[in-house]
Amino acid sequence: GPGPVLLPDEEEDRVPAVELKVAPVRFLLKNVSGEAKPGRLLAIMGPSGSGKTTLLNVLASQLVASPRLHLSGLLEVNGRPYSAKNYKLAYIRQEDLFFSQLTVRETLSLAAELQLQDISSVEARDQYVNDLLFKTGLVSCADSRVGDAKVRGISGGEKKRLSLACELIASPSVIFADEPTTGMAEKVMETLRQLAQDGHTVICSIHQPRGSVYAKFDDIVLLTEGSLVYAGPARDEALAYFSKFGFVVCKVACNGYLISSQLNPCLIDRFICPEHVNPAEFLADLISVDYSSAENVDASQKRIDGLIESFAEQMPSTLYSTSLSGLDLKDTTTLRKKVVAKSKGGWWRQFCLLLRRAWMQIVQSLSVYTNKQESADYVYTMLSVSEKLFKVVNVVDFIITHAVLGILLKHQIHNLHEDVYQSPVWSIIMDIKASRDGPTNKVRSRMSIASAIIFGSVFWRMGKSQTSIQDRMGLLQVAAINTAMAALTKTVGVFPKERAIVDRERAKGSYSLGPYLLSKLLAEIPVGAAFPLLFGTVLYPMTRLHPTMSRFGKFCGIITTESFAASAMGLTVGAMVPTTEAALAVGPSFMTVFIVFGGYYVNAENTPIIFRWIPRVSLIRWAFQGLCINEFSGLQFDHQNSFDIQTGDQALDRLSFGGSTIRDTVVAQSRILLFWYYTTYLMLEKNKPKYQPLEPPPRDQLQTPLKLEPLESETEEPYQPSESPLPDQGAESEAIPAQ
Numbered sequence: 189g190p191g192p193v194l195l196p197d198e199e200e201d202r203v204p205a206v207e208l209k210v211a212p213v214r215f216l217l218k219n220v221s222g223e224a225k226p227g228r229l230l231a232i233m234g235p236s237g238s239g240k241t242t243l244l245n246v247l248a249s250q251l252v253a254s255p256r257l258h259l260s261g262l263l264e265v266n267g268r269p270y271s272a273k274n275y276k277l278a279y280i281r282q283e284d285l286f287f288s289q290l291t292v293r294e295t296l297s298l299a300a301e302l303q304l305q306d307i308s309s310v311e312a313r314d315q316y317v318n319d320l321l322f323k324t325g326l327v328s329c330a331d332s333r334v335g336d337a338k339v340r341g342i343s344g345g346e347k348k349r350l351s352l353a354c355e356l357i358a359s360p361s362v363i364f365a366d367e368p369t370t371g372m373a374e375k376v377m378e379t380l381r382q383l384a385q386d387g388h389t390v391i392c393s394i395h396q397p398r399g400s401v402y403a404k405f406d407d408i409v410l411l412t413e414g415s416l417v418y419a420g421p422a423r424d425e426a427l428a429y430f431s432k433f434g435f436v437v438c439k440v441a442c443n444g445y446l447i448s449s450q451l452n453p454c455l456i457d458r459f460i461c462p463e464h465v466n467p468a469e470f471l472a473d474l475i476s477v478d479y480s481s482a483e484n485v486d487a488s489q490k491r492i493d494g495l496i497e498s499f500a501e502q503m504p505s506t507l508y509s510t511s512l513s514g515l516d517l518k519d520t521t522t523l524r525k526k527v528v529a530k531s532k533g534g535w536w537r538q539f540c541l542l543l544r545r546a547w548m549q550i551v552q553s554l555s556v557y558t559n560k561q562e563s564a565d566y567v568y569t570m571l572s573v574s575e576k577l578f579k580v581v582n583v584v585d586f587i588i589t590h591a592v593l594g595i596l597l598k599h600q601i602h603n604l605h606e607d608v609y610q611s612p613v614w615s616i617i618m619d620i621k622a623s624r625d626g627p628t629n630k631v632r633s634r635m636s637i638a639s640a641i642i643f644g645s646v647f648w649r650m651g652k653s654q655t656s657i658q659d660r661m662g663l664l665q666v667a668a669i670n671t672a673m674a675a676l677t678k679t680v681g682v683f684p685k686e687r688a689i690v691d692r693e694r695a696k697g698s699y700s701l702g703p704y705l706l707s708k709l710l711a712e713i714p715v716g717a718a719f720p721l722l723f724g725t726v727l728y729p730m731t732r733l734h735p736t737m738s739r740f741g742k743f744c745g746i747i748t749t750e751s752f753a754a755s756a757m758g759l760t761v762g763a764m765v766p767t768t769e770a771a772l773a774v775g776p777s778f779m780t781v782f783i784v785f786g787g788y789y790v791n792a793e794n795t796p797i798i799f800r801w802i803p804r805v806s807l808i809r810w811a812f813q814g815l816c817i818n819e820f821s822g823l824q825f826d827h828q829n830s831f832d833i834q835t836g837d838q839a840l841d842r843l844s845f846g847g848s849t850i851r852d853t854v855v856a857q858s859r860i861l862l863f864w865y866y867t868t869y870l871m872l873e874k875n876k877p878k879y880q881p882l883e884p885p886p887r888d889q890l891q892t893p894l895k896l897e898p899l900e901s902e903t904e905e906p907y908q909p910s911e912s913p914l915p916d917q918g919a920e921s922e923a924i925p926a927q
């Protein structure tokens with residue numbers, strides 16, 4: 189609750205007052221205890237925000253660490269403090285994350301190879317994967333692509349079961365599932381129940397299950413506002429527990445459920461929840477605040493507080509009632525042995541497997557699907573950058589370029605910048621018309637070709653006149669910007685999502701960061717190089733840049749290196765920020781600074797001293813410098829006046845590029861590339877998920893005996909109404925007995 193606020197006294201009004209606020213403390217979970225048994229399916233139920241996911245995270249030791257959190261308690265497995273080394277836990281989270289272009293079988297097969305080193309033969313591994321597919325009911329979609337929000341793939345329920353199958357690879361002893369019914373409820377729950385029957389301990393959180401799903405639970409934990417309301421067997425026992433306080437379920441004429449009192453004479457004979465009534469709904473109503481009116485809020489809050497208090501008082505008698513000696517632990521021991529046998533492979537093996545996966549993802553995304561959203565993201569980013577730049581410098585070419593690229597995808601974006609529609613190159617673009625349904629590689633290559641054609645048309649066959657000097661510089665600058673932005677936006681649009689998958693897999697210990705990053709970089713080289721090459725091949729002859737093969741080769745080499753450097757920068761941005769949206773906002777903003785100091789718009793020498801380092805780290809500046817040296821050196825221009833520029837070297841001097849070589853610029857770009865790769869590595873290492881440590885509970889709490897009498901031995905007290913009435917939804921109201 190909120191802490192005290194010290195306000196000044198009336199008499200001290202004239203004295204400057206100091207307001208002291210104590211930071212409010214909120215309990216996300218309070219005094220929660222429970223027990224999950226092998227062979228039984230336990231559901232944690234409660235209203236939204238009641239702390240189900242938090243509890244599940246605590247039990248799975250995966251509560252994301254925060255300096256603002258404090259976590260204390262005891263977590264024991266088979267009577268001993270829990271240790272991650274001895275037991276393998278599986279955790280199926282609410283959101284399912286996969287490589288979208290892989291099939292279900294490929295996903296499972298690669299996960300099995302990464303996690304199970306001891307399965308060496310291909311046949312054994314295929315058999316293992318087939319068994320898992322069968323166990324989780326995924327046989328029918330085994331060869332379907334997983335897909336994602338952009339590309340239709342398997343259904344939500346199938347994704348959930350694929351998550352489960354991936355977790356089952358390591359033969360976990362305990363399975364946690366957070367809201368597993370988000371997809372297809374019945375099948376997922378059936379699979380979980382089957383797993384429980386096979387000897388696993390299964391714990392899932394669920395908001396409000398259907399009656400048929402509720403019927404599958406063996407035990408339930410009811411949580412509200414972070415506190416326990418009930419923990420014990422599901423079904424009739426749970427209803428019987430609440431009936432002790434006078435809460436029975438009955439169906440009323442208005443077709444709703446009425447939470448009422450045992451003492452209500454008209455309800456007393458309907459003590460048991462009828463067959464056709466969903467007990468889960470009754471329980472959900474019982475422990476939720478009713479916001480329909482102020483009185484109902486008050487009444488339901490009192491009811492909930494009473495239930496929490498009552499359970500807290502009798503909790504020791506219901507918990508820890510299972511004697512471990514009575515359980516057959518043979519199965520779990522076997523499972524544990526399997527887990528210990530499992531270990532991640534060596535560096536080289538991980539690298540090869542990850543390279544294969546990265547390659548499959550890239551190749552298949554190139555050959556099979558359209559990626560409209562990616563193209564749209566690209567255009568949006570281009571437009572925002574051009575807008576930003578427009579305010580800084582008047583760069584007409586740049587605006588036209590980006591307006592043109594926007595038009596290419598006009599059919600996908602409706603709120604384009606005004607300039608797009610007024611652009612003089614509108615008609616040219618309308619003829620180019622990139623197909624919106626073509627595969628990704630076609631869309632991306634068409635975009636590369638289209639921008640090359642636009643630049644080629646604007647800078648068509650530049651001659652050797654004095655004015656062509658400015659044109660050349662403009663073209664080379666725009667080519668450098670276009671290449672960098674295309675690579676950056678592609679990377680920041682994709683990498684944050686991939687990072688989330690990788691973080692999870694690394695948290696499971698499937699592989700280390702080094703092999704992952706290296707395999708990703710290697711797999712992306714051919715595709716990363718293809719698009720700048722395509723762009724250069726179309727642009728170069730159209731604009732009649734320095735027409736020799738070696739100069740053309742160097743032109744392509746420079747923009748390809750730049751493209752890799754921009755991708756590397758995109759990786760760092762993606763590793764730094766939590767979401768794609770944030771990455772798409774941060775990445776282009778960074779790049780805008782590098783564009784401004786790209787060597788053409790502003791001379792660093794004329795800027796305040798604090799900005800002078802920026803050109804040295806601007807990949808656009810180095811690319812532009814390399815392209816200029818490649819183009820201008822050895823070129824002769826037509827001239828009439830003595831002050832005209834006669835040679836390309838003079839033009840280079842005016843840009844302050846005289847005296848440097850292409851080699852220098854490529855070396856500088858490579859350094860920038862390595863710097864961003866290294867920063868990505870550090871960022872991924874630094875930002876890997878950290879979990880909140882569980883501190884031992886205070887001494888006085890530890891004195892509570894853990895071994896308690898079974899529930900059966902408890903003598904049930906007849907229900908005694910207390911003095912203070914508990915407001916109810918019904919006409920009569922009774923209090924929860926203070927025990």
Ligand SMILES: Nc1ncnc2c1ncn2[C@@H]1O[C@H](COP(=O)(O)OP(=O)(O)OP(=O)(O)O)[C@@H](O)[C@H]1O
Nearest residue numbers: 216234235236237238239240241242243254257395
């Ligand atoms: N790290 C945290 N810092 C601050 N508040 C948190 C943190 N984690 C969870 N909470 C808060 O704790 C409450 C319980 O969250 P939790 O996600 O566990 O609820 P839930 O029962 O799983 O809800 P739902 O059914 O909607 O998923 C929420 O109000 C949430 O905002």
